[in-house]
Every structure is written in structure tokens, then in C-alpha cells.
Amino acid sequence: MRRRTFLRTGTALAGGSLLTGCLDSLGFEKQSAWRDPPRVKNRPAAVYHPAYMEGMKMYGMGTDGDLRFALMYSYPHRFWNVTGQSNSKVVVQPDDTLHMMVSMWDAKTETTVPADVQLTIKKGGKTVDKRAPWPMLSQNMGFHYGDNVSLDGDGSYSATVRVGSVGVHRTGSLASRLSDGASATIDFEFDTDQIYDVEYREFDEKQGSRDALDPMAMRVPVGRAPAxxxxxxxxxxxxxxxxxxxxxxxxxxxxxxxxxGKSYLAVSPRTPYNRIVLPRMSLSMELLRNGTTVSKGTLTPALDAALDTHYGAPVGDVRSGDTLRISVDSPPQLARHDGYETAFMEMPPMEFTV
Incomplete structure (x- = not known):
């Protein structure tokens, strides 16, 4: 009998959790335990509670100038990449060692920063992995950068995270900062046994419901939009x-x-339940008055300590009774973990009355 099948048929725990612990304590076989975790059937075209939860642990943090970085890890796991209007599943490969995650934020305001990240992993001075981790959404980690990586066995490693200048339009206290590139090197020890001590939990009644996991408390900003x-x-x-x-x-x-003296129209997209920001979208707007268009154009991606990640544009005159139409020209170009992969894809226009 397969151990995963046996454990899933055990007695349900309180709150709908069918089993909880780390893989080692639960009796999973090493190397193959994470290959095929349970998946919700009949997933809605919306955010949903996943069938399982994988925890994560911290390797370390680093700071360079205005930016602070965190390097974390978990089990290798599947995710979905988004290209244009479609997504594609990325499966765990036989040589994947772990899922490595990078978070990056402004050290002064703790605003999560969207930018292009490079990750170089070395062992004994030799590069064993170099990549641009995917910008990602995860229910228990929020907005971050991550990918499954392959390491060269147990031992001492260094991970260097590099980011160029933050190209997104910045305002307020961020306008004069984040313009230079930054990097941080974080040393860590990899021990195969450590990965099996990461928390793992499966859910029974909650899976597939219109809900989400709470982000984990890791002393790392998850990219939560303002209320x-x-x-x-x-x-x-x-x-x-x-x-x-x-x-x-x-x-x-x-x-x-x-x-x-123009007004500023700001649109702040976020996930339901946890208010996680949604960068890498394309939005446009049209402002109408008595059926006539008075303003029309693209909303520019922007970063502000008070608005966080948002999309905005100057507008000349906004009056009570005006109609505002917001169109999503491209959904968030973000890889997604279970629970987000079916949401934020088909996004019809919205209409507001000022």
C-alpha cells in the first residue's frame, strides 16, 4: 500500500486537516514524497483553498542600500507559469532538490518591490545553479520570486541575489531611492534531512472552498496591499x-x-482574503461624462509607500456622477502556486460611478 494513500484515508483532524507534520514524521518515502501531492478536483475559476500546504524555512537575510532580501526554501513543488492569457503547469523534475524563494522589499517602508531578480548559487566557488526566479504568487508566502532548483549534494553554499534598478515608476519617499542596482550574498548549509522537517499538511473539508491559506509569519513582508x-x-x-x-x-x-494641479487616479488590485498585491498587469481606463469620453489612456504601473503596488494616471477633471471604466488588457504575468492558478485569468472590464 502506498503510504500517501494510507495516510489520506486516516481520521480527519479538527478544522478539516487530514494529516499534519513533516514528511519524515509522517512516514513519506524520501525523494518521491513531493512528486504528486493531492490536487483539488473541479477547481473554480477563482481563488480556492488548496488541498495541501507546504511550510517553508529561512536560510538567511541580507541588505544592500535601500533593499533587503530574504532567502527561503521548501519542498520542490508544482506551479503554473502565465504567458499572456494562458498558463502552463511546471512539474517537479527528478533532480529538483528544493523550491528556493526570494523576497525583496524596501528596508525603510517594508514595501515589497517588483523587479527582475537574478539568483546565483555556488558551492566551493563553483556555480551550480544560475537563473532568474519567477515572480510568483503563493497563498502562504504572498508575492515573491521562486523556482525549483538542483543542488550538488549536502554541504556549504552561497546564494547571491542581484537586482538592477527598479524600473517601475516610483513616487513619494520611494521616488529618489531604489534607482541603483543591489545584491546580497547569503551563505547557507544544505542538509538533505532538513527538507523533510518542513511542515506539511493536507486538508479534507476545506479543500476547494472559496477561501485561502493565511500567509505564514516569517518576518518577511508578503506584499499586502493597504486596506x-x-x-x-x-x-x-x-x-x-x-x-x-x-x-x-x-x-x-x-x-x-x-x-x-491634475488629479491622480489610482487603481489598487489585490487578491481576495489576504490583499496580496498583483503586479505585472496591463490596465487602461476611460472616464465618461454624460456618455461622452473625457479622458482615456493607459494606467502606469507604480510604487508608492502609501498606495503600494498600483496603477495610475493623471486626470484633469473628475466629477461626481462620472462613469469610470477599467479594463484589464493583460492579467498578472505571475507564476502561481496551488489555489491561485485558476484565478486572475479571465478578467472582464469593470465600471464605477464616481
Whole structure:
């Protein structure tokens, strides 16, 4: 009898968890335990509670200038890459050692920073893995960068994380910072047995429900968008598209976002349940008054300590009763872990009344 099959048919625990612990304590066979974890049947086209949860552990942190980095690991696991309007499953390969994750944030404001990351892993001065980890969404880790990697056995390693200048438009306290590249090298010891001490949990009743795991507490910002009431400006409203929440605010009068006294229209997309930011989208807007278009254009990806990751544009005159249409021209180009892979794909336009 397969051990995974035997354990899944055991007595359910409180809260719908069917089994919990680490792989070693649960009796899973090494090397093949993570190859085929359970998967929710009839997944909704929305965020859903996954059938299982894999924990993670910290290798270390580093700081360079304004940026702070964290390097974490978990079991190798499947995920889905997104290209344009479609996604594709990435399966665990036989030589995958672990799933390595990088988080990156502004050290002063703890704002998670979207940028292109390079990861180089060395052992004894020799490069054993070099890649650009995928920007990713995970329910228990939020927005991060990650990939399955192959190491050269147990021993001492160094991981160097590099990022170029943060190209996204920055405002407020971030406008004059994050313009230079940064890197940090984090040394770590890899012991095969350690990976089997990472928490693993399967769920019974909760799996497939319209819900999400809570992000784990790791002293690392997960990329949580501000609550709607705390956004600057006048809140226009919140709408859903593709199960993402879009919060719209208009900042009028003199402001740091727009010149010549124009107002600033800001759109803050986030996941339901945990408010995780959704970078790498393409959005556009149209403002209508009495059926006539008065403003139309692309919303620029931007980063601000008060608005966090958002999309915005200067607008000349916004009046009560105006109609605002927000269109998603491209869904988030983010790899997704279980529970997010079916959401944020088909995203119809939204209409707000100012």
C-alpha cells in the first residue's frame, strides 16, 4: 500500500486537516514524497483553498542600500507559469532538490518591490545553479520570486541575489531611492534531512472552498496591499474581476503623483482574503461624462509607500456622477502556486460611478 494513500484515508483532524507534520514524521518515502501531492478536483475559476500546504524555512537575510532580501526554501513543488492569457503547469523534475524563494522589499517602508531578480548559487566557488526566479504568487508566502532548483549534494553554499534598478515608476519617499542596482550574498548549509522537517499538511473539508491559506509569519513582508479605507484620496469603490479586487481612489488637488494641479487616479488590485498585491498587469481606463469620453489612456504601473503596488494616471477633471471604466488588457504575468492558478485569468472590464 502506498503510504500517501494510507495516510489520506486516516481520521480527519479538527478544522478539516487530514494529516499534519513533516514528511519524515509522517512516514513519506524520501525523494518521491513531493512528486504528486493531492490536487483539488473541479477547481473554480477563482481563488480556492488548496488541498495541501507546504511550510517553508529561512536560510538567511541580507541588505544592500535601500533593499533587503530574504532567502527561503521548501519542498520542490508544482506551479503554473502565465504567458499572456494562458498558463502552463511546471512539474517537479527528478533532480529538483528544493523550491528556493526570494523576497525583496524596501528596508525603510517594508514595501515589497517588483523587479527582475537574478539568483546565483555556488558551492566551493563553483556555480551550480544560475537563473532568474519567477515572480510568483503563493497563498502562504504572498508575492515573491521562486523556482525549483538542483543542488550538488549536502554541504556549504552561497546564494547571491542581484537586482538592477527598479524600473517601475516610483513616487513619494520611494521616488529618489531604489534607482541603483543591489545584491546580497547569503551563505547557507544544505542538509538533505532538513527538507523533510518542513511542515506539511493536507486538508479534507476545506479543500476547494472559496477561501485561502493565511500567509505564514516569517518576518518577511508578503506584499499586502493597504486596506481600502487607508488609501489616500477619495475612495471611488471596489469591484471584482477574475476574482481579484480592484480598489479605485482619486487624489485631487496638489499632490505628489500628478503635475499642473491634475488629479491622480489610482487603481489598487489585490487578491481576495489576504490583499496580496498583483503586479505585472496591463490596465487602461476611460472616464465618461454624460456618455461622452473625457479622458482615456493607459494606467502606469507604480510604487508608492502609501498606495503600494498600483496603477495610475493623471486626470484633469473628475466629477461626481462620472462613469469610470477599467479594463484589464493583460492579467498578472505571475507564476502561481496551488489555489491561485485558476484565478486572475479571465478578467472582464469593470465600471464605477464616481
Amino acid at each position: 481600502p479605507a487607508s488609501l489616500p484620496g477619495t475612495l471611488v469603490g471596489t469591484k471584482s474581476s477574475g476574482d481579484a479586487k480592484f480598489v479605485v481612489t482619486v487624489i485631487e488637488g496638489d499632490n505628489r503623483f500628478a503635475d499642473d
